[in-house]
Amino acid sequence: MFRPTLRMLRTRNVAYSFIGLNTVVFAAWKYADGTIPIEIKSRNASDNNVTIIDPYAASSQAVSSKQATMQKMVDNFILKPEDMDQGRWWTPLTCSISHLNLFHYGFNMFAFHSFAEFLWMSPTMTPLRFAGLCFGSGLAGSVGFLMHQKTMNNHSKAGALGASGIVMGAAAMCAFIAPFAKWELMFIPIGIPAWAMMGLYFAYDAIFLNDPNAKVGHSGHIGGALFGAAYYLLLFRRPALARNRKIR
Numbered sequence: 417m418f419r420p421t422l423r424m425l426r427t428r429n430v431a432y433s434f435i436g437l438n439t440v441v442f443a444a445w446k447y448a449d450g451t452i453p454i455e456i457k458s459r460n461a462s463d464n465n466v467t468i469i470d471p472y473a474a475s476s477q478a479v480s481s482k483q484a485t486m487q488k489m490v491d492n493f494i495l496k497p498e499d500m501d502q503g504r505w506w507t508p509l510t511c512s513i514s515h516l517n518l519f520h521y522g523f524n525m526f527a528f529h530s531f532a533e534f535l536w537m538s539p540t541m542t543p544l545r546f547a548g549l550c551f552g553s554g555l556a557g558s559v560g561f562l563m564h565q566k567t568m569n570n571h572s573k574a575g576a577l578g579a580s581g582i583v584m585g586a587a588a589m590c591a592f593i594a595p596f597a598k599w600e601l602m603f604i605p606i607g608i609p610a611w612a613m614m615g616l617y618f619a620y621d622a623i624f625l626n627d628p629n630a631k632v633g634h635s636g637h638i639g640g641a642l643f644g645a646a647y648y649l650l651l652f653r654r655p656a657l658a659r660n661r662k663i664r
Contacts, residue, residue, distance in 0.1 A: 424536050426543040431532035434550055435525055437513045438579060441493060442521045445514070448486035489514075494575040495558050497565045508562070512554030514577040524579045531586035538593060540652055549589060549647055550582050553640040557581020560639025564625070576633045581640030587614060588644030592653070614641070 420428075446452045491504065495511035515521035535541050535549075561576045590597070591614040598607030618641055621634040 420537075423542060427536035427541055427546045428532075430543045430546050430550075431529070431536060434513070434532075434582075435529065438515065438521065438525060441510075441513050442515050444485070445489055445493075445516055448482055448489050450482060494577045495561060496575045497562060497573070500562075508555055508558035509551070511558060511575075511577045512579050512582055515579070516577065520578055524583055527583045528579060528586060531583065531590050534590050534594075535586060545651065549585055549644065552647060553582045553585025553643045554579070556585070556643035557633070557636035557640035560635040560642075561633055564635035568626075576636055578633065578636075580633065581636045581643075584617070584637045584640035585644030585647070587617070588641045589648045589652075592645060592648040617641075 443452065492507065493510050493514035495507045499505075499507045515524065532546075535546060558576070558581065560581070565574065591610040595609065595611040597610045599610050599613045600607055618638065621632075621637045621641075624630050624632070625634045625638070627634075
């Protein structure tokens with residue numbers, strides 16, 4: 417019976433912590449947009465009865481609280497081209513744990529868990545290296561988005577959010593580690609080699625990179641994927657080649 421090592425368990429905990437962060441931020445968005453109808457409770461000091469106040473009908477204070485939360489979420493969890501000029505240096509990182517809708521959140525977390533499960537079983541993966549992959553891929557995706565926005569002639573005011581850059585970084589590393597492993601698209605039980613699937617995703621993002629009507633952050637995907645590839649080549653492939661030369 418296979419028993420995971422302590423290193424594997426710690427790396428898995430890093431992955432679950434990342435999913436947890438995404439879940440907390442997603443819940444904050446859902447609170448701010450009113451999807452989560454949290455009730456406000458006030459206690460009467462004289463008789464200790466609890467009064468439930470409907471935040472949508474009776475409490476303008478609750479509405480203003482949600483509006484203030486929404487503005488904070490927009491300011492701090494969406495990456496915008498003007499953020500650096502306005503001193504919000506953290507948004508290139510916080511945007512990568514931020515999702516506005518359930519499908520985006522669910523798909524990214526499912527994909528991330530699938531790739532992370534493979535990576536934490538890898539004998540060369542450690543908790544620190546896995547955290548570095550997540551951190552670096554997310555940041556590289558944000559840098560890719562910001563650089564691409566500067567090249568746009570229409571001076572787009574678009575913002576970016578989501579863990580797709582990190583997912584693409586993890587996917588690229590998996591494809592390099594096991595290029596002939598069979599990947600399947602959701603609900604399509606046809607195995608496609610990892611290298612081919614990764615190539616198709618990369619080509620798709622490159623083709624639609626400059627589409628003015630695109631609702632997908634293709635530049636962020638490309639940035640995350642390039643970081644994942646470079647991370648593998650520098651920290652995993654290169655040391656292995658050096659060891660092989662010494663053995664010979």
